[in-house]
Amino acid sequence: MENKKIFFSKRGSGYILGKKPMYFIILLICLTISFILFNFAIMKEISSTTVIPDNLEMTILVNRFLNSPDCLAYQDNETGRTYSGVIDLEKFNNKTLEKCYSTEDGNLKAFKLTLESSTLDIPPKDDSNMKRNFILTPNWEAERYTQTPQYVLIYYKENFYRGKLLITVQK
Amino acid sequence: MKKRGAALSMLLASEVVAAAIILLLLLNHAARWSSTERPYQAYLAKDMALVIDSLYSSPGGNILVNYTQNASNYTVSINNENVLLYRKGPEIDDISRKFVKTETDKVIAKPLEKPNKIQFAKIDNKIIIDNQIRINLNTLSCDKTEGESLKDKKILVDPGYEKDNIKPSNETCSIANSFIFKLTNVWVNYPNIFSTRNLHEYDEDEGILSINCNDPSKSDKSPEADVIISFRTGKDNDITNNNIKAFIVSGSGKEKESRKLACLILNFILENKALDDTKITGVSIVPFDVEATDKDFPDGIKDKIFVMLEIGNTESDDGKELLKKIPELGDPISKGFIEYGK
Numbered sequence: 001m002e003n004k005k006i007f008f009s010k011r012g013s014g015y016i017l018g019k020k021p022m023y024f025i026i027l028l029i030c031l032t033i034s035f036i037l038f039n040f041a042i043m044k045e046i047s048s049t050t051v052i053p054d055n056l057e058m059t060i061l062v063n064r065f066l067n068s069p070d071c072l073a074y075q076d077n078e079t080g081r082t083y084s085g086v087i088d089l090e091k092f093n094n095k096t097l098e099k100c101y102s103t104e105d106g107n108l109k110a111f112k113l114t115l116e117s118s119t120l121d122i123p124p125k126d127d128s129n130m131k132r133n134f135i136l137t138p139n140w141e142a143e144r145y146t147q148t149p150q151y152v153l154i155y156y157k158e159n160f161y162r163g164k165l166l167i168t169v170q171k
Numbered sequence: 172m173k174k175r176g177a178a179l180s181m182l183l184a185s186e187v188v189a190a191a192i193i194l195l196l197l198l199n200h201a202a203r204w205s206s207t208e209r210p211y212q213a214y215l216a217k218d219m220a221l222v223i224d225s226l227y228s229s230p231g232g233n234i235l236v237n238y239t240q241n242a243s244n245y246t247v248s249i250n251n252e253n254v255l256l257y258r259k260g261p262e263i264d265d266i267s268r269k270f271v272k273t274e275t276d277k278v279i280a281k282p283l284e285k286p287n288k289i290q291f292a293k294i295d296n297k298i299i300i301d302n303q304i305r306i307n308l309n310t311l312s313c314d315k316t317e318g319e320s321l322k323d324k325k326i327l328v329d330p331g332y333e334k335d336n337i338k339p340s341n342e343t344c345s346i347a348n349s350f351i352f353k354l355t356n357v358w359v360n361y362p363n364i365f366s367t368r369n370l371h372e373y374d375e376d377e378g379i380l381s382i383n384c385n386d387p388s389k390s391d392k393s394p395e396a397d398v399i400i401s402f403r404t405g406k407d408n409d410i411t412n413n414n415i416k417a418f419i420v421s422g423s424g425k426e427k428e429s430r431k432l433a434c435l436i437l438n439f440i441l442e443n444k445a446l447d448d449t450k451i452t453g454v455s456i457v458p459f460d461v462e463a464t465d466k467d468f469p470d471g472i473k474d475k476i477f478v479m480l481e482i483g484n485t486e487s488d489d490g491k492e493l494l495k496k497i498p499e500l501g502d503p504i505s506k507g508f509i510e511y512g513k
Binding site for chain 1: 217221312
């Protein structure tokens with residue numbers, strides 16, 4: 001009988017028109033929220049079952065920087081041969097990186113590549129075009145990141161130098 | 172009271188029905204999303220995106236990947252940034268995963284409906300995705316810069332010199348003649364064709380110009396040719412090899428142009444379907460130092476557009492077969508000349 005007091009007045013029809021829509025609106029909002037949460041939980045579960053190891057994805061993408069002649073890898077113009085793991089210092093700029101890693105999507109991995117060498121000044125003193133020793137992918141936002149070093153060779157003006165590439169990956 | 176009671180039960184019934192519908196929708200949605208196929212679908216999309224990322228990471232050369240996972244229950248649609256997999260339709264049950272494109276390599280793919288087989292290939296600056304890719308992995312990546320047309324250039328054709336036999340070999344001379352025939356037939360005026368060997372008199376009626384393969388003497392007419400092409404047969408003790416090599420002069424003033432011409436000729440040979448039944452194991456462009464080689468070349472090749480084609484391996488059966496394909500070789504070589512400068 002208490003319930004009846006909540007849902008019905010003496011003029012029942014008035015209650016039906018007045019309170020029921022409100023009840024349904026609240027119910028609809030609750031259902032929508034639970035639906036979205038439910039959906040999100042399922043999507044998260046699916047994603048977690050298909051996670052690709054972080055290292056694998058990172059390695060593939062870093063290989064692009066180091067192996068592709070369209071990226072940083074040195075390519076001999078005469079023979080057309082590409083030298084994997086040899087960085088052509090003339091390609092070490094944001095413009096080249098943007099061409100070979102063309103995304104502004106923050107959900108994809110973002111990189112900062114810093115080049116160091118004990119035998120070569122980076123940026124070289126005789127190269128006014130190169131201002132700094134690091135380059136960034138277009139989607140870099142400098143939030144949480146991890147860093148790994150990789151030893152490389154640097155090609156600059158027909159000479160090879162030892163160097164170290166610090167690969168910073170934005171999480 | 173009766174009327175109110177009826178209204179109440181109607182209301183409760185409608186609530187129950189509404190709740191049941193919503194519950195059913197939720198369960199249906201949950202069942203759809205949580206089916207065991209969804210993780211596999213998501214895995215396939217991500218895996219394919221990684222395959223494409225890997226192709227972008229390759230240091231050059233041509234690559235063909237036979238995709239081994241089973242995607243035959245889905246439609247696979249790949250554009251420049253996304254791999255999209257669905258069963259019923261996009262935006263109904265699709266899952267997409269992104270890969271990172273480059274500005275230089277273009278993705279060429281059409282939607283594949285329930286593909287039994289998927290192949291990924293990187294050829295030149297193209298990433299191709301299809302269920303049956305018909306490409307020759309030996310295809311070379313040619314210089315894209317425009318060259319000057321060879322139509323009005325003086326072309327010197329060298330069918331070869333033999334050390335102990337002064338006559339050019341029948342094969343190379345026939346290939347050279349086939350090349351001249353194709354070229355003069357569709358493109359170049361015959362007065363622009365010269366040879367290191369004596370030519371037959373030009374036949375006005377038949378419109379045929381050809382090298383006299385039976386004449387052992389060298390031609391005494393040595394014009395200032397703009398382009399020189401030599402033909403030789405190859406010899407390799409490894410009979411599994413049957414290659415075509417294009418030698419160009421390293422350090423020549425026209426090295427870039429020679430490389431481009433050589434590249435076009437080799438690619439046209441590889442693309443020639445008439446040679447499909449002949450096994451060609453590889454093609455390559457070989458720059459050489461003209462002073463450091465003992466090979467016999469025509470004079471004055473250093474700063475000319477020069478390509479020496481070494482065709483097949485005379486030690487192997489495949490090589491012998493290849494050298495019998497005279498018009499099948501002459502035609503693509505002439506196409507290389509015509510394509511150069513376009």
